[in-house]
Every structure is written in structure tokens, then in C-alpha cells.
Amino acid sequence: MSSDNSANEARHWAKTRNLTIWILVVWFIFSFVVHLFAKGLNGMSFIGFPVGYYFAVQGSLIIFVALIVVQNLLQDKIDDEAGLRGE
Amino acid sequence: MKGNFIDNLPKIYGLYTGGFIIFILLMALFEQLGMGADTIGILFVAFTILIYAGIGYLSRTMQVAAYYVAGREVPPVFNGMATAADWMSGASFVALAGGIYFGGHGYLAFVVGWTGGYVLVNSLMAPYLRKFGCYTVPDFIGTRYGGNLARLIAVVVLVVASFTYVTAQINASGTIAARALQIDFAYGVWFGLLGILLCSMLGGMRAVTWTQVAQYIVLIIAYLVPVIWMSNVQGFGIIPHFSYGDAVIRIGELEPVLGVGEAATESFPGRRILTNLHNAPGDAMAGWKFITLAFCMMAGTASLPHILMRYFTTPSVRAARVSVGWSLFFIFLLYFTAPALATLTKLQLLDPELATAVIGKAVEEVQNLTWVQKWTNVGMLAVSDSNGDGIVQINEFFMRPDIVVLATPEIAGLPAVISGLVAAGGLAAAMSTADGLLLAIANALSHDLYYKIIDPKADTRIRLIVARVLLIVIGVIAALVASLQLTGILGAVAWAFCFACSGLFFPLVLGVWWKRANRPGAIAGMVLGFLAGSLYLWYVRTGGTPILGIDHLRFGMVGMPVSLIAMIVVSLATEEPDEETQRMVDATRVPSGRAILRAEH
Numbered sequence: 252m253s254s255d256n257s258a259n260e261a262r263h264w265a266k267t268r269n270l271t272i273w274i275l276v277v278w279f280i281f282s283f284v285v286h287l288f289a290k291g292l293n294g295m296s297f298i299g300f301p302v303g304y305y306f307a308v309q310g311s312l313i314i315f316v317a318l319i320v321v322q323n324l325l326q327d328k329i330d331d332e333a334g335l336r337g338e
Numbered sequence: 339m340k341g342n343f344i345d346n347l348p349k350i351y352g353l354y355t356g357g358f359i360i361f362i363l364l365m366a367l368f369e370q371l372g373m374g375a376d377t378i379g380i381l382f383v384a385f386t387i388l389i390y391a392g393i394g395y396l397s398r399t400m401q402v403a404a405y406y407v408a409g410r411e412v413p414p415v416f417n418g419m420a421t422a423a424d425w426m427s428g429a430s431f432v433a434l435a436g437g438i439y440f441g442g443h444g445y446l447a448f449v450v451g452w453t454g455g456y457v458l459v460n461s462l463m464a465p466y467l468r469k470f471g472c473y474t475v476p477d478f479i480g481t482r483y484g485g486n487l488a489r490l491i492a493v494v495v496l497v498v499a500s501f502t503y504v505t506a507q508i509n510a511s512g513t514i515a516a517r518a519l520q521i522d523f524a525y526g527v528w529f530g531l532l533g534i535l536l537c538s539m540l541g542g543m544r545a546v547t548w549t550q551v552a553q554y555i556v557l558i559i560a561y562l563v564p565v566i567w568m569s570n571v572q573g574f575g576i577i578p579h580f581s582y583g584d585a586v587i588r589i590g591e592l593e594p595v596l597g598v599g600e601a602a603t604e605s606f607p608g609r610r611i612l613t614n615l616h617n618a619p620g621d622a623m624a625g626w627k628f629i630t631l632a633f634c635m636m637a638g639t640a641s642l643p644h645i646l647m648r649y650f651t652t653p654s655v656r657a658a659r660v661s662v663g664w665s666l667f668f669i670f671l672l673y674f675t676a677p678a679l680a681t682l683t684k685l686q687l688l689d690p691e692l693a694t695a696v697i698g699k700a701v702e703e704v705q706n707l708t709w710v711q712k713w714t715n716v717g718m719l720a721v722s723d724s725n726g727d728g729i730v731q732i733n734e735f736f737m738r739p740d741i742v743v744l745a746t747p748e749i750a751g752l753p754a755v756i757s758g759l760v761a762a763g764g765l766a767a768a769m770s771t772a773d774g775l776l777l778a779i780a781n782a783l784s785h786d787l788y789y790k791i792i793d794p795k796a797d798t799r800i801r802l803i804v805a806r807v808l809l810i811v812i813g814v815i816a817a818l819v820a821s822l823q824l825t826g827i828l829g830a831v832a833w834a835f836c837f838a839c840s841g842l843f844f845p846l847v848l849g850v851w852w853k854r855a856n857r858p859g860a861i862a863g864m865v866l867g868f869l870a871g872s873l874y875l876w877y878v879r880t881g882g883t884p885i886l887g888i889d890h891l892r893f894g895m896v897g898m899p900v901s902l903i904a905m906i907v908v909s910l911a912t913e914e915p916d917e918e919t920q921r922m923v924d925a926t927r928v929p930s931g932r933a934i935l936r937a938e939h
Contacts, residue, residue, distance in 0.1 A: 257924075264927050271461045278457045282450060282636065283629040289443065289619035299583030304617045307446035308677035309579070312453045312670050319460045319663040326465075326659065335930040336656070 263333035270329065274322045281311045344411055351416075354389075355555050361385060362559075366755045375754035376520060382758035383518040383765055386556055387533045390549045390769070397541035397548050402798055402938055405542030405805065406473040406781060408651040412547055417657075418664025420547045421648045423554035425452075425669055427503075428510025428768030429831045431557060434673075435746075436739035438680035442614035444628060449673050451632035455639025456666040460659060463640055464649040466850040466926050468658035471933025472650060474778070475643040475842070476786040479864075481935060482849045482926075483857040484919065486791050491864045493782045495841035496643045498868075500775045501816065503642075503834035507772035508534070508813075508820040511765060518761045524821055530769070531817040538773045539806055542781075546773045547651060553766035554668065560763020561672050561743075565679050568750040572686060572694070578678050585685045589616045592688050596697055602733045606720040609736035616684065627887050631832075634894035638835025641842040644771075644778035655929040683746050687735075694749055696721075697732055704730050709748035713741055776816070780809040832891040833875070840871030840897020844905050852909075853923045859909025867901025 285292065289303030297305050330336045343350075365378050403409050412420070430452070437445045472478045475496060480489030508530055515533075516526025537549040569578035574585065593599075593615055602611045619625070639645060648665075652658045686694040696704045701723040704710055713719035720736040723729075744764075747756040784805035789796055796804070845863045848855040874896040878884055888895045915923075922934055 260924065260928055264924075267927070274457065274461050278454060278461075282454045282457075282632055286447075286450065286619075286628050286632070287625040289625070289628075293617065293619065296583075298580060300586060301583070301617060303619055304443070304586055305583070307443065307450055309674050311450050312674055315453050315457050316663070316666050316670055318457055319659075319666055322461060323659045323663055327656065330656070330929050335928055 259333055260335070263329060263335055266329045266333075267326065270322065270325055274318055277318055278315070281306070281314045285311065344413065347413065347416055351551060351555065354552060355559075358556060358559065362755065362759060365758060366753065369753055369755050375757065378754055378758040379518040379761055380520075382762040383515060386762045386766060387536075390533065390552060391536040393549045393552055394537040394540055394545040397545035399541050399544055400799070400802060402801065404544045405802055406650075406785065407647075408542075408544040408547045410651055411653055412651040412661075414652060414657045414661035415664050416551050417547070417648060417652055417661040418668050419554040420550035421645065421661070421665035422668035422672075423550040423557065423766070423770035424546075424644060424648055424774035425665070425771070426557065426672055426767050427771040427831065428507055428514070428764060430672065430676075431561065431764050431767035432510065432514075432743055433740050435676040435679040435683070436742035438677050439684055439742045440610055440612060440614060440739050442616055443619045444614070444624060444631075446677065447628045447631040448635060449677065451635025452639065453666060453670060453673055454632065455636035456662055456669070458636055458640040459645070459649075460662040462847050462851065463646060464658045464662050465655045465929065467646060467846075468649050468652060469655050469926050469929060469933060471935040473647075473785050473939070474782045475646050475846070476782050477790075477935070478849065479842075479845060479860065480786060480790060482919070482922065483845075483855075483860040485857055488857055488860055488864070489786050489790060491861060492842065492845070493786050495837065495864060495868050496782050497779055499642065499834045499837035499841070500644060500779045501812075502830050502837060504772055504775040504779070504812075504816045505820045506830040506834075507768045507775065508816050510768035511772060512817075512820060514761055514765045514768065518758075518765070527817050527821045530765075530772075531813050533765075534769050534772045534776065535810060535813055537769065538777050539809055542802075542805065543647075543651060543777060546777055547648075549773065550770045553770040557763040557766040557770075558668070558671055560759045560766070561675060564747045564752060564756050564760060565675055565682075567752055567756065568746060569678075569682060571750055571752065572682070572692070574682055578682060579674060582678050582681050585681050586617055589681065589685055589688065596688060596732045598732050600731075600733045602736070603724045604722055604734075604736075606722075606736045607717075609718065609720055609738050611733045611736055612684075613733075616681070623887055627892075630888060630892045630895050634839060634892050634898075635832070635835050637839035637843045637894060637898060641838040641846060642835065643782065643838075643842075644774040646846075647778055647781070648774070679746060680742065683742055683749060686749055688732075694751075696735060697730055699730055701728055701730050701734075709745060712748070713737075713745060719745075772816075776809060776813055779812050780805055783808050783812075833893075836871060836875070836892065836894035836897065837868070839894040840901060841868035843898060844901045848905060850923070850926055853920050854909055854914055855905065856909050856912055856915045856919075858912045859905045859907075862908040863901045863905030866904040867897045870900035871897025 285306045292303035293301035295302040369378060399405055467478055470478055476489050476492035479492035508527060511530030512523055512527030515530045516523045538546045569575055575581040598615060599613050649658045652661050686692055687696050689695055690698045704721050710719060718738040718741050721730060722734055724734050744760060788804050789801050841864050845860045871893045875890055875893045878890045925934055
């Protein structure tokens with residue numbers, strides 16, 4: 252394996268890692284932080300739901316699905332740019 | 339023919355779905371013509387099991403790659419459905435809504451935990467394990483860290499976690515089969531096992547994949563139809579999911595009026611009165627308990643081998659990622675319905691302005707309701723006038739949490755065909771999860787223990803025969819344990835997640851994300867994490883006071899930190915992995931190129 256190749260792979264991995272960290276930060280907020288403040292959030296209302304409750308039954312779940320879709324799109328871009336697209 | 343099959347999948351499962359809907363309509367017609375509810379229940383269960391068995395038979399194989407990873411040709415959408423069925427157990431289907439009904443906000447940690455875990459699966463695990471090209475989870479541990487000891491320990495953790503889980507699923511299959519077919523529970527368990535083995539034995543992962551897709555379609559129809567129908571009949575909106583906020587607020591207003599929280603003065607075994615408020619998030623301790631439970635369930639999701647191995651069956655790394663997205667979407671459809679179901683059912687029972695209300699009605703009137711009588715007769719419900727005033731109070735209405743889903747159609751006055759549908763759905767959920775778990779255990783024992791450790795020269799025929807014999811043996815042992823009925827369904831499920839994350843989470847994650855992780859570190863991480871978690875469980879279950887609110891549902895909170903620290907300390911104290919291993923880790927991180935392990939190994 253030439254050094255060009257491994258430099259490319261190292262760049263690819265650095266980008267992959269950064270993306271993963273960002274995804275996990277968002278995941279952390281909607282998995283834990285919002286639920287710690289559920290009581291306060293319940294004072295507000297979203298489409299008729301108390302907000303703290305809404306996050307536990309629907310909001311966090313929708314964000315998890317979206318998070319995976321977004322991560323996959325961005326990861327596809329990272330892979331394609333590095334020419335490392337799998338078949 | 340093979341390529342044809344994959345190309346024709348949408349058509350095949352489209353026809354299947356249409357056929358199932360026609361079957362439901364036919365049953366509804368028979369009901370109108372006077373067929374009894376019992377016969378309809380039997381037909382639902384028998385018809386669906388027959389179809390699964392047919393798919394299992396058609397998918398038989400004698401090829402190693404087809405048996406272990408379905409030939410790695412499962413398209414992402416279908417793998418998503420199969421994973422969703424694999425994932426959603428009898429507990430999700432039957433017990434989740436009941437848990438929310440009785441548990442209030444604290445219980446919603448399960449809903450968040452059992453969905454958020456897929457973000458971890460996608461970002462930390464699935465694509466890399468797919469690139470690795472392993473057949474089983476211990477296959478990854480054994481190859482990444484090298485040596486039979488690491489592989490063997492991974493097998494042990496896998497077997498303990500999965501076995502805890504599978505007994506609960508066989509128990510659930512048995513319960514549903516027994517009720518629908520009107521046979522004894524003891525026979526129901528064996529009948530359930532027979533159905534489960536028919537789906538998996540001849541075709542291994544290939545057969546399980548295609549039956550799980552079929553089972554997902556049945557279970558999601560069976561979960562959504564009654565909720566949406568009930569919502570329309572009772573005037574809660576066409577699609578209740580986005581409009582039940584008012585019901586949540588209304589319950590909050592009714593709770594103090596009805597005296598929710600008052601203790602019962604009588605007790606009925608297995609049945610509970612409603613004491614938890616529907617939406618009351620509580621203090622800092624309650625918040626801590628919420629997030630620790632959610633985290634254990636998430637890390638457990640990302641370590642449970644029967645889930646991870648589903649992503650070994652996709653054609654590529656990219657397809658593996660796409661299929662995680664589909665998995666969570668298909669799971670989401672059920673998980674965002676369960677709280678709606680729990681809320682609307684509760685409102686129907688509590689709100690005196692609704693015709694279905696039971697609280698505040700005359701005791702005699704409630705005791706004469708058909709659905710109340712039916713569930714009282716089987717010991718799952720009780721209405722008792724404890725204070726003798728002739729009116730049903732909130733602390734005089736006793737119900738087993740599991741029956742919320744099963745009784746909802748009857749409370750709302752839906753036709754009996756819906757109850758048959760729900761039984762078929764619950765059975766599909768329990769069977770599909772049991773199949774995945776049994777296969778995960780048997781494959782680890784046949785591939786990792788027998789082939790990799792005991793007899794590496796065994797030929798294909800012998801390997802696949804051993805795999806099948808193990809499948810039957812483990813199924814029989816699990817059914818024997820299930821027939822003892824040791825724990826409630828949900829206790830055992832949460833334990834499986836905690837066992838898995840205590841022993842496997844960090845060795846799997848760090849295997850990809852930390853090149854410096856080495857064999858002694860991984861062994862220490864698995865052994866000490868698993869032991870610490872198990873000992874703590876033993877401590878709590880034998881009467882020890884939970885430390886910091888970490889009870890038996892969350893013992894992964896003890897196992898995981900021990901595992902992480904042990905793995906880092908021991909890895910750093912010993913030699914770094916050799917160059918070959920480090921190159922292997924580099925190659926795992928690159929999505930293109932050949933898999934680390936040969937296609938047939």
C-alpha cells in the first residue's frame with residue numbers, strides 16, 4: 252500500500268471520526284439532557300403535547316431516525332470524496 | 339432463480355401482505371356469519387404459523403454462507419424489516435403499552451432506550467462489523483484480538499445474555515399459543531418451540547431472515563390496526579399519534595379528582611391498581627433513573643449479538659448502514675404507537691364523560707361488562723368494592739399490566755376478529771425474536787466453539803449438522819426453563835441487555851475505535867465487566883440496597899464502567915497489538931475493498 256493511499260485513508264478516518272462525534276453529541280442531548288429537564292419542558296406546549304412528555308414518546312424517536320439518515324448521507328459523501336465507496 | 343428471488347422480493351411480500359389482509363377480511367366476514375371468537379383465534383394462529391413454516395422450508399440450505407449470513411444478499415429495506423421483527427419481542431408487543439399505562443413517565447425510558455440504541459449501532463458498530471465479514475459476534479472478538487480464550491469468553495457472555503432473553507420469548511409464545519388454541523400452557527410452550535424451530539432449522543439465517551420479514555408485516559398490522567380503529571370509533575382522530583396531547587392533559591386533570599396514588603386496601607396476585615401519574619417526571623433521582631435505564635438499554639442494543647448479526651447479511655457496508663436506518667424506522671412505527679395506545683386506553687377507562695369509563699361507575703354494572711368478566715375469569719382483572727360504597731374507585735380496579743394491549747379492542751367494543759389479529763401479532767413478535775436469539779446462540783456454539791476451537795478441520799456437512807443439532811438442544815433447554823416460569827417477561831428482558839452491555843459493549847466498540855486495545859485488555863474488559871455486573875445483580879436480588887438507585891434493571895451501569903476501566907488499564911499495561919492487527923483495524927475502518935475474513939470461513 253503506497254503512502255498516498257494510507258494518507259488518504261487517514262484523512263477519511265479523521266473525517267469519519269469527527270462526523271461520528273457530532274452525531275453522538277446530538278444523540279446525547281436527545282437521549283439524556285432533554286429528559287433530565289422534562290419537568291420544566293412540560294410547562295411548554297407543542298402540537299397540544301406538554302414538551303417534556305412529547306420528547307419521551309415521539310420527539311427523541313423522530314430525531315434518532317433523522318440522525319441516522321443524516322449521518323448516512325454525510326458518511327456517503329465522505330466515502331465518495333475519498334474514493335473509498337464500497338460496491 | 340436465486341437472483342430472481344431477490345429482485346422479486348417487493349412483489350412476493352406485496353402479495354403476501356395482500357393475502358394477509360384478505361385473510362383478515364375473510365375472518366371478519368365469518369364473524370358476521372356467526373363464527374365464534376375462539377375459532378377465529380385458532381385460525382389466525384394456525385394460518386400464520388403455517389406460512390412461517392412454509393417459508394422456513396423453502397429457504398432450506400446446505401451452504402455455510404447461506405446458513406450463517408443468508409448469503410449476504412439481503413436488501414437494506416428487507417433487512418430493516420427482519421431486524422425490526424428480530425428486535426421487537428413479545429415484551430415490546432404485549433407488555434410495553436401496559437408498562438407505560440402503569441409506570442408513567444419513568445417507564446418511557448424504555449421507549450427512548452430501545453430506539454436510541456440504534457444510533458449507537460449505526461455510528462459505532464454495524465458498518466465496521468459488516469466490513470470485517472464475520473459470521474458471528476465472537477468471530478469478530480476472536481479475530482480482532484486473536485486467540486481462543488477471547489473468543490470463548492465472548493461466546494459465554496453471548497450465551498448468558500441471549501439465553502436470559504430467549505426463555506422469556508418462548509414463555510410469551512407459549513402463553514399466546516395456549517390462550518389462542520385453548521391448550522395447557524405446558525403444551526403451549528412446546529407448540530411454540532416447534533413453530534420457532536420450523537422457521538430456523540432447515541435454512542439457518544436465510545430462513546430466519548425471510549420468516550422475520552413476514553412476521554414483521556403481521557405484527558405491525560396487528561399493532562396499528564386496533565389502535566387506529568379504536569381511535570376512530572372513540573372519536574380521538576383519524577390518526578391518533580399526533581393528536582393525543584389533549585388526552586395526556588385531560589388525564590393530568592382527572593388524576594387528582596379520581597385520587598390516583600391512593601393505595602389499595604385489598605390485593606390480587608399479579609394484578610395492580612394505577613398509582614403512578616401519567617406524566618409526572620419527578621425529581622433529580624427520577625431523572626437519573628430515567629437516563630441510566632435508557633443508557634443501559636441503548637448500550638445493550640448495540641451489544642446484543644442477535645441484532646448485530648443481522649447487519650452481517652447485507653451486500654455491502656453502505657447497505658448495512660442504510661439498513662440500520664430502515665430498522666429504526668420500522669421499530670419507530672410500533673414504539674411511537676405504544677404510548678398513544680396506553681394514553682387513549684387509560685382515558686377511556688378514567689374519563690367519566692366517555693361511555694367506556696369504568697371508574698366512578700356502579701360496581702355491579704362494571705362487573706357485568708363482557709370484557710371485564712372475560713378477563714376476571716382468567717385471573718387477570720379484578721373489580722372489588724373495597725370500601726363498600728357501591729362505586730368503582732381508582733384503587734378498586736385491579737389489572738395485569740400485560741393485558742392492556744390485548745383488552746383494548748374489547749374495551750373499545752371492536753369486533754372479535756381484531757382480538758384474533760392481535761394474538762397473531764403477539765405470536766409473530768415473540769417467535770421472530772426467539773428465532774433470532776436461538777440462532778445467535780447455536781451459531782456461536784457451532785461456528786466459534788465447535789469449528790474454530792474444537793475441530794477446525796470439520797467439513798461443511800458436519801458443521802451444518804452440528805449447528806442444527808445445537809439449535810434443537812438449546813431450544814429444548816430454553817423451553818424447559820421457560821416452563822418453570824421463573825421471572826416476569828420484562829425483568830428477564832432488561833437483564834439480557836445489561837448482561838450484553840456489561841460484557842461486550844466496550845470490547846466491541848474499542849476493537850474498532852481504539853487501535854491500542856489488545857487481547858489481555860479485551861479479556862479483562864469482558865471478564866471483569868461481566869462479573870461485576872452479575873455480582874451486583876446477585877447483590878441487589880438477594881436483598882442488597884441499590885446504590886445510587888441502580889437496581890436490577892440497570893446493573894449494566896456497574897458492569898460497563900468496570901469493563902471500560904479494566905480494558906484501558908490492562909491494554910496500556912501490556913504490549914501493543916502487533917502490526918498485522920493494527921493493519922486489520924485500519925482496513926476495518928475503510929468501507930471499500932475486501933472483507934477482513936474470507937467469504938467462506
